[in-house]
Amino acid sequence: xxxxxxxxxxxxxxxxxxxxxxxxxxxxxxxxxxxxxxxxxxxxxxxxxxxxxxxxxxxxxxxxxxxxxxxxxxxxxxxxxxxxxxxxxxxxxxxxxxxxxxxxxxxxxxxxxxxxxxxxxxxxxxxxxxxxxxxxxxxxxxxxxxxxxxxxxxxxxxxxxxxxxxxxxxxxxxxxxxxxxxxxxxxxxxxxxxxxxxxxxxxxxxxxxxxxxxxxxxxxx
DNA sequence: AAGTATACCAACCGCGAGCGC
DNA sequence: GGCGCTCGCGGTTGGTATACT
Numbered sequence: 223x224x225x226x227x228x229x230x231x232x233x234x235x236x237x238x239x240x241x242x243x244x245x246x247x248x249x250x251x252x253x254x255x256x257x258x259x260x261x262x263x264x265x266x267x268x269x270x271x272x273x274x275x276x277x278x279x280x281x282x283x284x285x286x287x288x289x290x291x292x293x294x295x296x297x298x299x300x301x302x303x304x305x306x307x308x309x310x311x312x313x314x315x316x317x318x319x320x321x322x323x324x325x326x327x328x329x330x331x332x333x334x335x336x337x338x339x340x341x342x343x344x345x346x347x348x349x350x351x352x353x354x355x356x357x358x359x360x361x362x363x364x365x366x367x368x369x370x371x372x373x374x375x376x377x378x379x380x381x382x383x384x385x386x387x388x389x390x391x392x393x394x395x396x397x398x399x400x401x402x403x404x405x406x407x408x409x410x411x412x413x414x415x416x417x418x419x420x421x422x423x424x425x426x427x428x429x430x431x432x433x434x435x436x437x438x439x440x441x442x443x
Numbered sequence: 444a445a446g447t448a449t450a451c452c453a454a455c456c457g458c459g460a461g462c463g464c
Numbered sequence: 465g466g467c468g469c470t471c472g473c474g475g476t477t478g479g480t481a482t483a484c485t
Contacts, residue, residue, distance in 0.1 A: 239454075239479095262470075278471075279454065314473060329474075330452050 237271045241280055245270055249277055250285050258286075283324045290322030294331055302328060303336060 237245075252268030258281055261274030270277065283289075294302070298320055305316045313325035313332075320328065 241453090260470075274470080275456090275472095276454075282472090283453075311474065325473075326453075333475095334451055 236273050236276075238276075241284075245272070246280070246285055249280060253281060253285075279326075283326045288322050289324065291327075294323075298323070299331075299336070302332065303340075306332065306336070 241249075248268040248270055249264070252264050252270075256264055256267055258264075258278075261278045263274075265272050265274050265277045268277070272280075301320060302316060305319055309315050311329075313329045317323050317325040317328050
């Protein structure tokens, strides 16, 4: 995609920029033999004039099996929005909940689509508030955590169109007992699911996100 | 048709955590 | 404890594609 010569930078000894089909093939073959670890040595053994980091990135974001590309579905988008509300810019955690999607892809999708969408929603929300302001009852004073939670719920409802049942506002949701790191917790969520079962999985996740707060507490995210 | 602006996304960079020596 | 190495993460860059004027 990007000519090697144009992506400047420090190390002139190694290739930079777009990967060629041949490089991809070499990398995949090396990983088949040596495994997806020790990226520096994988790069060397594959005969690639690339740094280990670059090889890892290429594998993780492009060559890995079961990668889904393009066309983020409405369901996936909804899930990204909600997870982002809960987790912030922790793209790898969010990606971990979306089978076949990479953190880089979700980050790009967020920056190019969703962040704008949200800004637009917030703007029209403000306008609506201004228009209806005089008839509103005086707002109860909230602690900062209350207001954060309120904002979180409000944005969530606005951006996804799904109302959050958690109206108490003093507690946060939580996720931690099911880890997001692709280890044991993932088994709880995804064990036995193939990539084809993604939609089913997403439905499950959506229900999970709507669960009553009594199931979870947030403090140790 | 040509020039310019904007959107998209692959790839890079810097940083910090974890681990072994 | 200190050092070096590897890995993973999030932010950023910049080339290409597309839309707009």
